[in-house]
Amino acid sequence: MVEVENGSSLDIGEIPIVSYNQFYAEVDRLMENTSVHCVSYYAVPSDDNFTFYCCLADDEEHKLYVLGHEQKKENVTLPSLTSKHYAFHCFEREIHENFGINFSDHPWLKPIRYPANRYNQHNVIENYPFYSIDSDELHEVGVGPIHAGVIEPGHFRFICNGEKVLHLEIMLGYQHRGVEELMLTKHTTLRRSILVESIAGDTAIGHSLAFAMNMESLAGIDVPDRLQLERIIALELERIAIHIGDTGALCMDIAYQLGQVACEALRTIVINTTQLWCGNRFGKGFIRPAGSGYPLTSEVARQVLENMETVEQRYKQLTNRIYTLPSVLARFEEIGILTPKQAHLTGIVGPAAKASSHKRDIRFSHPFQYYRHLEFLPVVMETGDVLSRAMMRRYEVEQSIELVKLLLKKRQSMISEEVPKPNYSLQLKPNTFSISLVEGWRGEICHSAITDENGNIVHYKVKDPSLHSWMGLALAVRNQEISDFPICNKSFNLSYCGHDL
């Protein structure tokens, strides 16, 4: 294992490539520790070989490890890590689907997103192998891909006993657009910057920050503190806006209309603040490698502060009401529980992990950009039910508003610092591996890149937090009434396109 820093790069030759047995033993040993989880694990094909890279993060020790192994290209079958550590299921499924590599004792080696360049073109989304139970007592309910709302497509297949959900299988892939391949075929840095903003458009800031960090570390440059600080203000605004929107969406699903409309209005204030700053309500165009076209002006900074104060007061008053209403609590409490153990086994990240007692937050465990200068402690809740995921948002909004206010204050001593313009012609280091993690509002985003001997990007891997977390939703609805599915789903609010890429 080699230790790396978040947002850094290293010579590709420094990553130990060991035998699979050794790799397995090493990963197994680290994963025994409950504070360790897999951040990314993927295969990179070359002419004759597959080289695998695995990155593990230790939340408590603040460490990030990378290790690899290599296999000849013909008929690879490997003992699966998933059989011991379930959290690997999505990574091994992805590797299997992309390259036809077999994992001999994988319990759930199913397609994950039906990418255009999948190994087995006979596998088509229409005949996904759903799990089923042969019984006269049970029935199945299929929902999607197109849902009864203005949301992204995905298919949910429930096996129910009466109203009770025994099993939910989530089948995705409808949103696949070939992002990772396009990252290679789009040759200019500007094109790639646009592309990463659409990995998940609701997380444009989060994903484009992960990309910018990679480009900067590959080019060997540091951006000024002021820009690092302004970037994380934007990231926190993104989090605040979505968390407030989610609070409203949860209220909508239990027909508490005041909560819904008040949150809608508050979210509008936040995204309009982002729009005032950079001209786009989702912050598209703001984060760029090496600089920004939208340095925060003092005038806008004042407005950000004013809006934060307004939102803070109103959101506090509102959530005080929401979470004392018996009719709300009755719907949220002890519904959709994801136990701490399940959260660990499935490798969940983000608010869902924190709501199930895991202190897993990149801002704390592997701070990046200006978080490095802050003492940040994540909000952690215990019960893992819908209520704790809802409350998680409440406390995170409050925390993020405090953060933004603090950052705005710190910014005042930096205004003389120049914010550079974006640089789209960065010279990247040759034969280099880079990795960056960003705590977006959904949790841990990971991007990693590899360059060739000329400094061209030859591999780009994206991991959206949803990749881990969909399984958490599937487990949380077990033994629940099927009618509680919508609030369970909203309480996770995972990404379809981020998962499907």
Added chain:
Amino acid sequence: MLKELKILFRHGKQYITDLEGVELTPLFRGRPEIATTITASEAKELEALCPTNAISVVPFSINLGKCVFCKECHFYTPEKIRFTNDHKIATNDLNRLIVKAGDRDAIELDASLVRKEITSYFGKALKLRQVSAAGDNSAEMELNAAGNVNFDVGRYGMEFVASPRHADGLVITGPISENMAEPLEICYNATPSPKILILAGTDAISGGIFADSKAVNRGFLSKYHVDLYVPGNPPHPLTFINGILSLTGRLKKK
């Protein structure tokens, strides 16, 4: 109850009374204006720079159906290209999405292309089914926002419905992935005629940054008539609302 009233009181009036009169923040990236002084060499460089091939050289123009509003062409030639905050950029004619050097006019619908049944059937109420076909969820969120407490498109008798059977038309977002091509077609066929078809967002109109992806299948669009194009990345709720109002003949006469 008293507490609810207090909350309402503190939030004040959030409803925008005059949707047609709203002016967005100066930095909003809406309809571009291009100076006629763009030189041939600048034009070539801008063409190469544009991430989605929205720029054509002769005559110099920006195609809003392809533009992702990144504003990089402005940063490159700040004196010659600027993005105004005019958000009313929806139209039913692809040619009208092409803004040429010197163009200053508002983008409007071509009334002669609007099918008769649209105004007669949908002039008072319009129910739409939205299909996200690999949209990145920003356009979807903006369409949802069109119905929220601020914009309240419901005031015009417009809303998004759950079933295509109840819908008067479809609003597509996203570049249309191969994996969504069939569900989209099924949904379209399940919508009763006469139905309208709207493409919301640059991804939907041209594929945007995904236009050349192998995972995208835009065959659907070559088969059916599109009634409205709503550009944007994502389209602003007001761009969408304005487009719908023009299409159904509901805009106040100036």
